[in-house]
Amino acid sequence: MDDKEILFTEIRNGNFKKVSELLEKNAQLVRIRDERGSTPLILATYYGHAAIANLLLEKGASVDATDGSGNTALMGVCFKGFYEIAKTLVGAGANVNVVNAMGSTCLIYAATFNKLEIARLLLDHGANVHTKDARGQKALDHAESQEATEMIALLTSYS
DSSP: OOHHHHHHHHHHHTOHHHHHHHHHHOGGGGGOOOTTSOOHHHHHHHTTOHHHHHHHHHTTOOTTOOOTTSOOHHHHHHHHTOHHHHHHHHHTTOOTTOOOTTSOOHHHHHHHTTOHHHHHHHHHTTOOTTOOOTTSOOHHHHHHHTTOHHHHHHHHHHO
């Protein structure tokens, strides 16, 4: 296995020490991509490994890099529900209004998966409630289809 494969494996495993060692050995690994186009940061955040995500950001990972479907690290944590990581990414300047290949946004994901605290965070940082996905639905439409009353109230208050 080469360093690229090892890095992605150790990120999946949450092995901070090994990830740190690999990045010390080769700082350029922070910019590599796997077969799906995911960066180390996207993968670390998807698996909820906050310490590794912080390390990658410190080492220069692009907070708004996208995978093969146009998803960012922030998009992944919005549907997974990792609030603390979402806060870190937003604090690092992540674009809360990025749109992926399906027209979805971070807020649409937060609404679809009823991640209320993340939706509030996104809205407080300028997330656009009016963006429609490829099916013509806004975050509010997704919340309504889930009958997520608190999310509906939150999104309505920003409309």
